[in-house]
Amino acid sequence: MTADDVEARLRALEQQVGQLTDQIAVTQLIASYGPLVDAGSPEEVAALWSEDGSYQVEGWNMRSRAEVHAMVASDAHQNLIAGGAAHFLGPAQVNVHGDDAYAVCESLLVRRRDDRWVVARAGANHFTLRRIGGRWQITRRVTRALDGALEARALLTAAPLD
Amino acid sequence: MTADDVEARLRALEQQVGQLTDQIAVTQLIASYGPLVDAGSPEEVAALWSEDGSYQVEGWNMRSRAEVHAMVASDAHQNLIAGGAAHFLGPAQVNVHGDDAYAVCESLLVRRRDDRWVVARAGANHFTLRRIGGRWQITRRVTRALDGALEARALLTAAPLD
Amino acid sequence: MTADDVEARLRALEQQVGQLTDQIAVTQLIASYGPLVDAGSPEEVAALWSEDGSYQVEGWNMRSRAEVHAMVASDAHQNLIAGGAAHFLGPAQVNVHGDDAYAVCESLLVRRRDDRWVVARAGANHFTLRRIGGRWQITRRVTRALDGALEARALLTAAPLD
Numbered sequence: 001m002t003a004d005d006v007e008a009r010l011r012a013l014e015q016q017v018g019q020l021t022d023q024i025a026v027t028q029l030i031a032s033y034g035p036l037v038d039a040g041s042p043e044e045v046a047a048l049w050s051e052d053g054s055y056q057v058e059g060w061n062m063r064s065r066a067e068v069h070a071m072v073a074s075d076a077h078q079n080l081i082a083g084g085a086a087h088f089l090g091p092a093q094v095n096v097h098g099d100d101a102y103a104v105c106e107s108l109l110v111r112r113r114d115d116r117w118v119v120a121r122a123g124a125n126h127f128t129l130r131r132i133g134g135r136w137q138i139t140r141r142v143t144r145a146l147d148g149a150l151e152a153r154a155l156l157t158a159a160p161l162d
Numbered sequence: 163m164t165a166d167d168v169e170a171r172l173r174a175l176e177q178q179v180g181q182l183t184d185q186i187a188v189t190q191l192i193a194s195y196g197p198l199v200d201a202g203s204p205e206e207v208a209a210l211w212s213e214d215g216s217y218q219v220e221g222w223n224m225r226s227r228a229e230v231h232a233m234v235a236s237d238a239h240q241n242l243i244a245g246g247a248a249h250f251l252g253p254a255q256v257n258v259h260g261d262d263a264y265a266v267c268e269s270l271l272v273r274r275r276d277d278r279w280v281v282a283r284a285g286a287n288h289f290t291l292r293r294i295g296g297r298w299q300i301t302r303r304v305t306r307a308l309d310g311a312l313e314a315r316a317l318l319t320a321a322p323l324d
Numbered sequence: 325m326t327a328d329d330v331e332a333r334l335r336a337l338e339q340q341v342g343q344l345t346d347q348i349a350v351t352q353l354i355a356s357y358g359p360l361v362d363a364g365s366p367e368e369v370a371a372l373w374s375e376d377g378s379y380q381v382e383g384w385n386m387r388s389r390a391e392v393h394a395m396v397a398s399d400a401h402q403n404l405i406a407g408g409a410a411h412f413l414g415p416a417q418v419n420v421h422g423d424d425a426y427a428v429c430e431s432l433l434v435r436r437r438d439d440r441w442v443v444a445r446a447g448a449n450h451f452t453l454r455r456i457g458g459r460w461q462i463t464r465r466v467t468r469a470l471d472g473a474l475e476a477r478a479l480l481t482a483a484p485l486d
Contacts, residue, residue: 001165003325009172010333016179017340023186024347031415035428035480038448038470044481084471086430086446091193091253091415104197106248108272108279110432110446112471117432117443119279122248122272124200146200147246147274156197157206163327171334178341185348253355253415266359268410270434270441281441284410284434286362308362309408309436318359319368 022096025136026129030092030103037087042072050130050137057123057143084112089125095158099131102158106146122146126155184258187298188291192254192265199249204234212292212299219285219305246274251287257320261293264320268308284308288317346420349460350453354416354427361411366396374454374461381447381467408436413449419482423455426482430470446470450479 029048036044046069049055055062055071062068071077092105109121128140142161144152155161191210198206208231211217217224217233224230233239254267271283290302304323306314317323353372360368370393373379379386379395386392395401416429433445452464466485468476479485 001169006168006172006330007325009176010330010337013172013175013179013337014333016183017337017344020179020182020186020344021340024344027415028417031417031429032482034414034430035417035448035482038430039477039480041481081477082472084446084469086432086470088414088430088432088446090196090250091189093190093193093197105193106196106200106250108248108250108270108432110443112446117446119272119281119443122246122250122274122279124197145246146248148244153201153243156201157203158194158197163331168330168334171338175334175337175341178345182341182344182348185352252358252412253351255352255355255359267355268358268362268412270410270412270432281434281443284408284412284436284441286359307408308410310406315363315405318363319365320356320359 019096022101022131022136023094026094026096026101026103027092029129029136029138030089030094030105030127034087034089034107037072037077038081038085040072040078040081042069045069045072048138049141050132050139053137053139053141055138055141055143057141058121058145080111084117086110086117092127093158101127101129101131101136102160103127103129104156104158106156107143124152124155126158126161128161181258184263184293184298185256188256188258188263188265189254191291191298191300192251192256192267192289196249196251196269199234199239200243200247202234202240202243204231207231207234210300211303212294212301215299215301215303217300217303217305219303220283220307242273246279248272248279254289255320263289263291263293263298264322265289265291266318266320268318269305286314286317288320288323290323343420346425346455346460347418350418350420350425350427351416353453353460353462354413354418354429354451358411358413358431361396361401362405362409364396364402364405366393369393369396372462373465374456374463377461377463377465379462379465379467381465382445382469404435408441410434410441416451417482425451425453425455425460426484427451427453428480428482430480431467448476448479450482450485452485 049065088108094103107123211227250270254265256265269285373389412432416427418427431447
């Protein structure tokens, strides 16, 4: 085994390990959204977004980390979770390309009603992420109800949105 | 450190990284099923199966990639998603052994009814996969309703099905 | 490239691969809980806990692996799953620190009622895990209904409890 062989194998390993690390980092970031938003923590939820990251979801059109913070802190959201709610996201399918990543998952908004819970919404979620300052951040998230409309179904591919 | 030491450590790393890569590849393949089938994309869903892969689920007994394609393209499926539906799969538990893999997860079929969604079925899913031509493919999937029957509960172990 | 460079790069890779391996092992352990408990397998569920591991969930306060075994084997649990039930856990958010790990996820208890399923409970889950004898084991799990109470919402951070 020559020094060149060692170098090539180390480089290949470093590249693969970097790819796996990114894949898991993005998967974990998305897995943290539901628990944090249901805990009602504006700081932690907002930190998942980039400073000018956006989040479009029925009734809300947030255009920055500060607006995501405001949504979580709002009476509307705090009352929702005080009544008993789970923003239940499914496992994300994640594609990483260098410093860019795309992910999709489905979600259920489950709300307490009397002695049980009801599914108030099933949603399609598309995430665009970017590594900024060495940390993965959401630069765009679009969520739509899976009500049969083509607009929602078009979100379900982990590729760049038009 | 001798050249033999370096070789042994490189080989161990390559083996472990290969294992993690396979684990994540199978997990991601399964995570893509729900979004793709709810998007209504016959090509992409069918490509998850091997050419002669099978998929048994109540009312359907598909025996090839072409039959999976036909199911997704069918009026029955297209009408289901046009009415608002999520094939919501939970996180898969995956066991990889060389070129074979076994995975299980639970699933919910959530359908729109008026202004909310209802859980039309909770299911047990067992996947058998094989690496074919360098790409993981489903060679067999069995899904049964979690209605209390032992047949469904027997699917919930990520080992070979007898 | 000097022998010291090779040593440093190998060591960095080994450390990173170890971290990814742990991350996936804990994620997989948690992903196996729902399928195993719905299969009704007391041995396999109990083996996820350490010998003196605990599990607190409404109506149950288990203080050992043996008590987890007894819960799964109990008439109460066996009747629940015989009626059709899914303990549907979402993707876990996992933080590993050496031989300790913390994880959170949300969960839905879905039960059959007539020709459909209802969400009988949405829950917050916090797991404390420890590597014991080279194997990750749950040393403490706390699950509470997401009914709006702060106690449940406080569980949703993958850090040590209190």
